[in-house]
Amino acid sequence: MDRLPQKASPTLEDVARAAHVSTATISRAINSPDKVATETRERVEQVIERLGYTPNFGGRALASNRSNTVGAVIPTMANAMFASGLQVFQEVLSEASYNLLVASCGYNTDTELQQIKSLVAQGADGLLLIGSARPDETTRFLEVRNIPYVVAWCYQHNDDRYFAGFDNTKAASSIATEVLKRGHVHIAMIAGFAEQNDRSKNRITGVKQCIEKTDNATLLNVIETDYTLEAGGDAFEKLLQNSTKPTAIICGNDVLAAGVIVRARQLGIKIPDEISVTGFDDITLATVVTPALTTVRVPQLEMGKTAARVMLELLNSGTSQSFELETEIIQRESLADLHQV
């Protein structure tokens, strides 16, 4: 019935005593084995094994001022795009013995700052951040703390931050070009809220610019909303009330586009026969919905992997470089060619 007193984990001290050497030697045997005589090292290893010793993280972090931890603050794991990018990011870091601290901000920059602070307080050696626009306060914090960070899901020239992403404006232009090429002139857009989200903002800009410089073509309206199926469907219904109806709807991501398609199905509206729809991201959803989405493929996995490599390099050498990845238009069935009707 009696509880044995809780046996505390063995410490370096315990190992040192059992191995008849100093704690310094144990520490070296663990962290830089080549600085220790082979014989000593082997003895130490045996003792460590026998005692089941593992270093105390707090002690180690405090003494060495590193945590072997990287933090990521993403909008939400609930979007497959971020989740799959993060998955790869984690795998690569894990191979390099780094652990991943994950936080989410729900596309809110205040929350982002708060989470960043939290991860930094947690000792994160580096940070993965999504998108490039954030309040000065956040940027200042990052600078003052001198925390290395890589910015993913976007890319900017002439910027001394480290990017692993793509040009959202350009990518959005490319899908708008496809739409125009197929003879659409009345176009609408459903996008994510742009205010605190530079990816959404740039996608809107890309579409706008592209359409504006095309004769006859007009961007009827841009509806900003949540990145959910429901919101996409609701925005679609709003668009249906336009005096001049769009023949094509460019969506800010695949979830929104899938929402439009599902709602259209419920309403008995044929896509793309009556209205065309395009997506953005190319997540699994895009291939599964009927009609399958013509969309912009964002290299999520490659981005996660690249971001991890940049991070590792930053952590090891204090410097790295930026990577601009390419997006690609994926032609499927949701965009009709008006010339062929």
Add this chain to the structure above:
Amino acid sequence: MDRLPQKASPTLEDVARAAHVSTATISRAINSPDKVATETRERVEQVIERLGYTPNFGGRALASNRSNTVGAVIPTMANAMFASGLQVFQEVLSEASYNLLVASCGYNTDTELQQIKSLVAQGADGLLLIGSARPDETTRFLEVRNIPYVVAWCYQHNDDRYFAGFDNTKAASSIATEVLKRGHVHIAMIAGFAEQNDRSKNRITGVKQCIEKTDNATLLNVIETDYTLEAGGDAFEKLLQNSTKPTAIICGNDVLAAGVIVRARQLGIKIPDEISVTGFDDITLATVVTPALTTVRVPQLEMGKTAARVMLELLNSGTSQSFELETEIIQRESLADLHQV
């Protein structure tokens, strides 16, 4: 051109000096504000703000022997089900000032153990684990380290671990029952690899038991494969080669089921007119695919929330309780009623 000397982060000491109090008082002002005079506390808060102080994690962890960190080891973030559950888990923990360390094991128990060790070495105060079956070595490690953990995505009676999940066997039986109720007698199943995955194993068991005790009905075959669209499609084609073809295919999750439907579409096979298909999980995919999936709704969000609460209680009081959540059959269009043909 010259670099300013690296300004180190402010420490408790710095704050104490600036606020004209001892470090002990600062520490209290941060960790147990009510133990400090209001006036003092306010002054301290101002100084903290002004200096941009955040506690050093290593120091804190070392002194208090807690890390305020919880670890989660999940199969993969790439499956929306885990990602969305994890999202909620993280949100709830974050509100309680806990940070989340995330690792993935790709449904492999060796990798799981390795990741568990890594997170524990990182100082995780508690662990979230998926599923109940794991090698003795893992269980022993968890016990020796005396690490509190909660098991999600499954539930077992008469088990002293803490669960926040559901009965996979029962849930699988319930969907099989629906299938049988509609007059199907030649049934096949496509499931995830069961060997290292008790959820998959139990789902297979549930379907088997249910069908076996029904006269005339037979489970033609069970194909185990990866949880991907492609694999689901491939398994479907294999099933098409059966001498007696199934009229219904029960899938181990929605991704597999969506894979079947997409492949069927490509093959010109009408679902559910020619073959019925059911899913499991009820992720977004299930509502977007055509025909929409009749599936088992798994309460992902509730599970994430519940798991977080159990975790928090475990961390605060050293004990908690298990929760068995309910699943529900969602009727959509992928399951035909043979009686009505």
Add this chain to the structure above:
DNA sequence: CTGAAAGCGCTTACAG
């Protein structure tokens, strides 16, 4: 190659 010792930045009895 190894050891003695300082020090990393906190928390927390213990006194007052």
Add this chain to the structure above:
DNA sequence: CTGAAAGCGCTTACAG
């Protein structure tokens, strides 16, 4: 309500 001080478990110049 506050402070002086010990101590948490490591790492790392510095000597030898």
